[in-house]
Amino acid sequence: MAQLICSDVTLGYEGKTVTENLNFEVNAGDYLCIVGENGAGKSTLIKALLGLKNPMSGTITTGERLKSTEIGYLPQQTLIQKDFPASVKEIVLSGLLNKCGLRPFYTKEQKEFAKKQMERLNIAHLSSKCYRELSGGQQQRVLLARALCATGKMLLLDEPVAGLDPKVTKEMYELISSLNKEDGITVIMVSHDITAAVKYASHILHISHTPLFFGKKEDYIKTDIGKSFTEAMGGEE
Amino acid sequence: MAIIEKLWQYLQFEFVQNALVVGVLIALCSSLLGVTLVLKRFSFIGDGLSHVAFGAMAVAGILGLTNEMILVMPITVIAAIVLLAAGKNVKIKGDASLAMLSVASLGIGYLLLNIFSSSGNVSGDVCSTLFGSTLILTLSKFDVCLCIVMSVIVILIFVFFYNRIFAVTFDETFTAATGTKASLYNLLIAVVTAVIIVLAMNLVGSLLISALVIFPALSAMRVFKSFKKVVICAAAVSVICSLTGILISIMASTPVGSTIVAIDIVVFMIFALIGRR
Numbered sequence: 001m002a003q004l005i006c007s008d009v010t011l012g013y014e015g016k017t018v019t020e021n022l023n024f025e026v027n028a029g030d031y032l033c034i035v036g037e038n039g040a041g042k043s044t045l046i047k048a049l050l051g052l053k054n055p056m057s058g059t060i061t062t063g064e065r066l067k068s069t070e071i072g073y074l075p076q077q078t079l080i081q082k083d084f085p086a087s088v089k090e091i092v093l094s095g096l097l098n099k100c101g102l103r104p105f106y107t108k109e110q111k112e113f114a115k116k117q118m119e120r121l122n123i124a125h126l127s128s129k130c131y132r133e134l135s136g137g138q139q140q141r142v143l144l145a146r147a148l149c150a151t152g153k154m155l156l157l158d159e160p161v162a163g164l165d166p167k168v169t170k171e172m173y174e175l176i177s178s179l180n181k182e183d184g185i186t187v188i189m190v191s192h193d194i195t196a197a198v199k200y201a202s203h204i205l206h207i208s209h210t211p212l213f214f215g216k217k218e219d220y221i222k223t224d225i226g227k228s229f230t231e232a233m234g235g236e237e
Numbered sequence: 238m239a240i241i242e243k244l245w246q247y248l249q250f251e252f253v254q255n256a257l258v259v260g261v262l263i264a265l266c267s268s269l270l271g272v273t274l275v276l277k278r279f280s281f282i283g284d285g286l287s288h289v290a291f292g293a294m295a296v297a298g299i300l301g302l303t304n305e306m307i308l309v310m311p312i313t314v315i316a317a318i319v320l321l322a323a324g325k326n327v328k329i330k331g332d333a334s335l336a337m338l339s340v341a342s343l344g345i346g347y348l349l350l351n352i353f354s355s356s357g358n359v360s361g362d363v364c365s366t367l368f369g370s371t372l373i374l375t376l377s378k379f380d381v382c383l384c385i386v387m388s389v390i391v392i393l394i395f396v397f398f399y400n401r402i403f404a405v406t407f408d409e410t411f412t413a414a415t416g417t418k419a420s421l422y423n424l425l426i427a428v429v430t431a432v433i434i435v436l437a438m439n440l441v442g443s444l445l446i447s448a449l450v451i452f453p454a455l456s457a458m459r460v461f462k463s464f465k466k467v468v469i470c471a472a473a474v475s476v477i478c479s480l481t482g483i484l485i486s487i488m489a490s491t492p493v494g495s496t497i498v499a500i501d502i503v504v505f506m507i508f509a510l511i512g513r514r
Binding site: 052072075084090095130 | 276277278396397398399400401403404407408410411412413414415416417458461462463464465467
């Protein structure tokens with residue numbers, strides 16, 4: 001059984017349909033890239049996958065012992081976070097909150113676990129630094145470490161390279177790719193960057209108001225829609 | 238030495254002791270929540286909710302209720318929930334709905350007081366509600382006990398839910414997505430905020446509550462870089478400023494609220510200078 005199955009999902013808000021007939025499934029270890037223009041319903045789909053919003057029709061089910069609250073989410077930066085006085089450690093630890101139950105504070109083991117995630121992402125040395133003083137790439141790593149604290153199974157990344165320079169962007173993609181390959185974490189990434197999607201992902205979901213494509217990336221680049229987009233973005237590497 | 242002797246003499250009075258206890262507790266509670274409110278971009282909530290409380294007090298006065306709290310507390314709590322917990326789904330956005338509610342209750346409250354008031358000195362009453370100039374020096378035993386009980390509850394809630402309050406403040410979406418009931422904690426923050434503001438009206442009056450909520454938090458944020466340190470520093474700054482303010486106002490017979498705010502401003506400037514280095 002797949003980790004995540006969307007069947008006949010229609011999404012929208014205030015009664016208006018944004019995208020319909022979404023059918024796809026994500027298996028453990030997949031790297032799915034969701035692409036599509038602005039307004040195609042990408043962010044609505046993210047909310048639905050996270051269980052923050054109900055689809056207008058259809059069902060989203062999780063399987064293989066994955067609960068919908070076990071999807072590690074890497075959100076886009078909000079305005080509030082840009083000048084937030086918090087240390088890296090505090091933010092990474094907050095990813096463990098869902099494992100606390102009724103306990104008000106974090107245990108020693110949890111702090112140790114958070115430290116391991118920071119080491120995994122090479123930000124352990126920043127542990128007591130202030131979040132707002134970090135570079136864009138470092139901030140993304142902090143939020144990624146927090147997401148890893150929340151889950152070891154599936155990551156949902158919303159435009160993880162937005163606003164990063166080319167060098168840091170590449171590093172970020174390599175990092176995500178290694179989490180997928182070496183640690184076996186399922187990755188769902190929403191992106192504008194079709195070139196990178198084709199390079200790193202194993203599956204592509206291209207949505208517009210109706211889904212244009214879902215399948216393996218090898219098949220995607222052969223389709224007309226895939227061709228027209230990859231060429232428009234500067235072709236393959 | 239004469240000043241210290243005079244101060245000692247004042248400290249023997251029960252009303253001065255009451256004022257100090259209540260002042261410190263209110264300052265502590267409002268600064269704890271202040272950090273969260275400022276970071277959530279709700280700096281004006283103190284001002285807005287205290288105006289709602291003012292409107293509610295006017296209504297309570299007209300209805301002839303002996304204990305105004307019975308009406309004022311629930312109305313303010315509801316207003317806080319509407320503003321803070323309803324969140325992003327409402328048609329009129331955060332700051333606009335806050336401004337609307339604030340101005341409306343202030344206006345209606347004053348209008349009602351003018352039409353129905355039995356007291357001959359309406360503007361005097363209004364002035365003391367808004368600026369709290371003498372209220373804190375005329376606290377009853379009941380006021381003091383109520384304030385102590387409420388403050389202890391607020392502080393316990395804050396300590397117990399500290400990690401959750403941090404998570405909800407920093408990133409509501411992530412917190413909700415990973416299975417923590419973010420809306421529940423937003424509700425909790427809203428209710429506690431309303432309780433503190435109604436209590437704080439006794440100390441500094443309606444107009445100056447914002448200062449108690451925002452200044453300590455902003456001062457602490459200039460210098461410290463982790464959430465925990467900011468919270469602790471804000472609490473310390475708030476308590477020290479309020480203590481000094483109350484003592485100075487008693488010695489120099491200045492209005493309590495404005496004196497505290499003046500000291501808060503000075504401390505903020507000092508912290509801003511330290512933070513720039």
